[in-house]
Amino acid sequence: MSTTSPQALHLIDKPLSEEDLANQIDNLSDLQGNILKGHGRDHSAHIFLKFKPGRIAMVRAWLHGPLKARITSAQKQIDDAAAFKATQKDGGVFQIFVVSAAGYAYLGKDTAAFGDASFRAGAQASIDPLNDPKIAAWEPGFADEIHAMLLIADVQQAKVAFMAREVAIEVSAFADVLVSQPGDQQKNERGNGIEHFGYVDGRSQPLMLERDLAGESDGRTLWNPMVGPAQVLIHDPFGGADSSGSYFVFRKLEEKVRAFKTQEQVLATAMGLTGDARELAGALVIGRFEDGTPVALSDEPLIEDSLPPNDAAVPNDFDYRHDTDGSRCPFMSHIRKSNPRGSGPGGLVDEMTRHMARRGITYGERAADTFEDISKMPVDGVGLLFMAYQRSIVDQFEFIQTLWVDNAGFPGAGSGMDPVIGQHANPAPTAQVWPKVWGQAGATVSFDFRDFVVMKGGEYFFSPSLSGIAAL
C-alpha cells in the first residue's frame, strides 16, 4: 500500500485500482455513492423539494443532521458490495441528495463558484438550445423552482413508497414536495434492465473502477470503456480541499410506446422485411436488438434466452470501423449518435471526453401482456427518468444532445436526427436514410422516424460531497 497521501478523486484520470480504493477511504467516504457505479436497486423515489421562504435555519439543521446521515457514500457502497459478495446480504436502502443552483442560492451560496454556465442558469434556461417543450407544457412540479432532489432506492418497492411519504412529513415545516416521482426498473425475461420500448438499456457505460472490467466478458479490443473519475467529478467548491462532486442531469422522458412500436412495424414493411427479420427495423433505430445485440455486429439477435440473468452476455466490445458506410448500424441510430465510438469527425480522444455516467431508471408500471401485443401497449404515462453524472453539463449532456443527437449533419452530412431522442424546432418532416439490406451499401429507404420521446420536465443539479453538505 502506498504511503503518500492520495490525490483528490476529481484529479484522477485513470480507473481506480484496488490499491487506489484502499488508499482513498477518506475521499470515498466524502463522495456520494451512485456516481462511480450505479446503485443497482430496482425501485426508487425521486423527491423534488422547494425550500420555504424564511426557513433557512431549519433547512440547514435538516441538511447537516438527518439528511447527511441518510446519504450512502461511495465508500459505503463499496463496503456493501464486498459484504454482499461474502454474505449475499444487500446493502439496504440507498440514498443520495443533489442541489440545484436555485437551491444553493436559497442557502446563501454564491453560484459563481460553479464553472458550468448551464448549471448556474438551470435547466429551464436551456429549453431553446435543446428544443425542449415550452415550460408551460412540463408537468407542473417541474415547472416550479426546484431546490434539491432526494433519491431513495431499494429492492423493495413498498419500502421506497413508504419512505417517500415519511420524507414529505419530515420536511413539511420547511419544504414543499413539488414532485415525488417513483422509478421502477423494467426487466426482460433474462433479468436485464430494459427501457419501455423493450430494449436492454444501461449496458454501455464509462467504467471508473478497474474491478468493473471483470464484468466485460467480451473484453475491450475494439472499445475501451475504462476512464478515470475525473470524467465525471470536479472539486466541490463548498467542500473540503480534496472533496469531489458531480453535475447531475435529471430529465423525465415520456416514451410513446404504442406509437413507437407501430412505427417500427411500418419501417419493417417499408424495408421489405418479413417474419423474424422484421426485428431488424427496431435494431436499426436503437443500434441494438431488443436483447442488446449490437446491429453493427449482426443482423439478428444473438443472445440465448437460457443465459444467466446479467449484462455480461450483451456485447459491448465493438466500434464502427467495419461499418464506415452505416449500412449495418445507421449513422443516426440512437447509440451511434450518442456514442460514435471514434467514427465521428472529432475523433475518439475528444469523443471520450463527452461520456456521462448514465444512471437512469424507467417509470410507469406495465402488465406482462403489454410488452407483446401492440394494441395493449401504453400510449403514454411511461418512460425513462434520464439521470447522468458529468464534470460539465455544457461539454457533456448538452454537447451530446445538441451537437450530436439533434444535429442532422452529425457524424456526417445527411446522417439525420436521432430517431429516439432527437428534438427539433422545425416540425417539417426530416426523413432519415435507412439501409435497405443490412451490410450492403447502396440501396436505401427514406423514412421519417421521430417524436416518440417527450420531455416532461427536469433540472440540473450538483451532487455535493458530504463535507460540502456540512458547509451549506
Ligand code: HEM
Ligand atoms: C427515453 C429516452 C431514451 C431511451 C429509450 C434510450 C435508450 C437507449 C438504449 C436502448 C441504449 C442501448 C443500451 C446501452 O448501450 O447502454 C442506449 C444507450 C445510450 N444512450 Fe440512450 N436512451 C434514451 C435517452 C438518452 C439520452 C437523453 C441520452 C443523452 C443525451 C442518451 C445517451 C445514450 C448513450 C451515451 C448510450 C450508450 C451508447 C454507447 O456507448 O454505445 N440516451 N439508450
